Amino acid sequence: MPVTPKLAELERKGEHAYAAMYSARPYAVKDSYEEARLQFRLAIQAARLGGYTDEMARLELRLGHIKAVFDSQFR
Secondary structure (H helix, E strand, O other): OOOOOHHHHHHHHHHHHHHHOOOOOOOHHHHHHHHHHHHHHHHHHHHHOOOOHHHHHHHHHHHHHHHHHHHOOOO
């Protein structure tokens, strides 16, 4: 099944916010992290509603990675 443009856009926004964590001032890192989490959660929800189980699993793994990076590098 092809991924919908909305799902791709949510993932792109999540990746953009994740990348912003690395260039953000220390006081703003958490904001970028929270934005990345939000966008990935919305993408996971969209994948679930659309029946894209493979995409849902892939996005959940990516979100887990982002959480682990935040915990190990920014806390």
